Amino acid sequence: MDYKKILELVTDNIDDGIFVVNKNGEVIFYNESADNQAGVSMKNAIGKHILDIFPKLTEKTSTILRVLKTGTPIVGDIQEYYNHNHKKVTILSTSYPIIEDGEIVGVVEVAKDMIKYGDFNEKIDKIRNNKGKKISNEEIIYSLNSILGESDKILEIKEKIKKVAKASSPVLVWGETGTGKELAVQSIHNCSKRKNKPFITQNCAAIPVTLLEGILFGTSLGSFTGSKDSPGLFELADGGTLFLDEINSMDITLQAKLLRVIQDGYIRRIGDKKTRKVDVRVIAAMNMNPVKALEEKKIREDLFYRINVLNMEMPPLRERREDISILADYFMKEMEYKTGREISGLSEDVYEFFNAYDWPGNIRELKHVIEHGVIMSTGEEITLKDMPVVLNEKRSTIEKSVHEETIGIGEIVFDKPLKSIVNDYEKQVIEKALKEKDYSINETSSLLNIPRQTLHYKMKNLGISIKKTL
Incomplete structure (x- = not known):
């Protein structure tokens, strides 16, 4: 398989612009999407210094040159510049140093065109226009009755939800994928005094830090090309609940800003000088054990202690x-x-x-x-x-x-068909378990690790009756 051809095919057919420069800041690789962003063809770009292609940039404003100088990656940076054709462009860029034998030998930058990437104001507008109404998949559809089960663990969860709902402190819910974390979170909201106020969900995974910051805290007019005065989710959830799912996927730098908002109750939109007071209960969730998340530095220690005021583990x-x-x-x-x-x-x-x-x-x-x-x-x-x-x-x-x-569980006499032998043995096991647990159905089903309904079914089929005497 020709991996070079595969790489060329990928880079030529993605919307992201890819720039690679050597240690002198000269372009050595450049894909078709980069053509559109830079306004200059690949043929004319290769071998040129990055500042020759983007004449309005400087060593201080160019993310590529900053990374080349410091060796520190720059992730999710919004840049505005005039390209070679003097057209104003806004990109979301991520730049990484290329290091060989401990020396910085170049930089690779991946840049998303903000127009192609999609304007996050669309989501903000949709939620704003539907405030108090049905909000797409943020519609509150679960209540305490939606959590099904009669096990001790589930009954404990339901009781805990009732207690947690009475407070306004942050809550951390964790558990494996598919355990019902969102059911618990919506139930907390529905049992609380905030139930008639907004409930807004935001998944923190796979969203560039700058976009997620705008979604959460809002944007001000002119903070970047196409931006406008838009409230973020904190403002839209004012008086209600904001559910941040997969918070362990949130960028560490953004976690610091989130911590300040939770502590102080004030937000500042991107590009704005004005602060705004918000009253929002934050409920966060993660699909891994919080201790492991701390060890792997997936979550800031100070943020963890702030959102872990109340906590709940959803059992597998x-x-x-x-x-x-x-x-x-x-x-x-x-x-x-x-x-x-x-x-x-x-x-x-x-x-x-x-x-x-x-x-x-x-x-x-x-x-x-x-x-x-x-x-x-x-x-x-x-x-x-x-x-x-x-x-x-x-x-x-x-x-x-x-x-x-x-x-080798015991001597078996093969004097009956297999099914009869198995049934006889199963009957002996159940009868012994019943006797050991004083014929308590609950305790016997727990001992045998089967549901009560299954135990009743087997007892009826095998002709086992309760022989407990007073």
């Missing part, structure tokens, strides 16, 4: 297995409504597999598996053959592991 599905059947039944009914199909339920084999599986994608994965099962099933119930291929491959691995662990 594997730690609340008794809720799996409840969630599965709910998703089945939801899919029945969407597809018009009638499904009686899951087969016993599916229930058993669900309770043995670790669910790395948590509730979201379970929902998608049920959706697949409802669509693919041909009978009245969802069976193992209706599961996604990947899940069936994982099931084979689990069954093999269980088989290896259970070899």
Whole structure:
């Protein structure tokens, strides 16, 4: 494979301008998008000094020359300049030094045309015009009743939400992907005195720092080409709640500005001298353990202690297995409504597999598996053959592991069909567990690590009755 050709194909077909200069500031690489930004062809640019291409820039205003001099990357910098054709251009640039054997030998800069990249004022305008109304995917659709389950961990979460909702302190919610963090956050808002005020969500991942700063704090007229007086999300959420998802993905420098706003309650729009008072409850979320985030410097220590006044960990599905059947039944009914199909339920084999599986994608994965099962099933119930291929491959691995662990559990007499032998053994195990837990269904299901509904189902099928006496 010709990687040089692949690289040329990529650089010639992306909207971002790419400039590479040597240690003297002379252009050695230049793609087609850079042509448009600079106003000069590649043929005429190669070998020229960067200041010859951009005559209005200086050694102090050129990000490329600043990085060449200091060796320090400049990330997410908004630049305005007049190009070779004297046309005013606004770019969002990121510049990195090229270092060989400890020496700076050049700089590579990737520049996004702000017009092509998309004006973040559009999002601000949309939210401003819909304030108090339905706001696209920020519509508040979840309440405390949306959090399904009867496990101790979920009941504890619901009680904690009620307590947390009474305060206005910042909250940090964390948990694996798909555990229901947004359900918890919206429930906090809906249970609070702010429930009739704005609730606005912003995901902090994959957004350049300067754009995210404008989205959060707003912009003033003339702060860059095309900018206007626009309130940021803090102003739009005044009196309500601002949910910052994946806060551990936010640039460290912007985290410092966020900290000041949370502490002082004042914001300043980009390019503005005026400060504005805001009353906003900040709820942040991350999909990793906060201790690990601190260790990996994904979040500033001072910001962590400020937003961690109240905190909540959403448990993974594997730690609340008794809720799996409840969630599965709910998703089945939801899919029945969407597809018009009638499904009686899951087969016993599916229930058993669900309770043995670790669910790395948590509730979201379970929902998608049920959706697949409802669509693919041909009978009245969802069976193992209706599961996604990947899940069936994982099931084979689990069954093999269980088989290896259970070899040699005791002497088995092969005087009956396999199914009868398995049923007899299962009956003995359940009866022993019931006796050990004084015939408490809750404690027995917990001991066996199966939902109460599954235990009742097995007891009925195996002819096990409660023999507890007073």
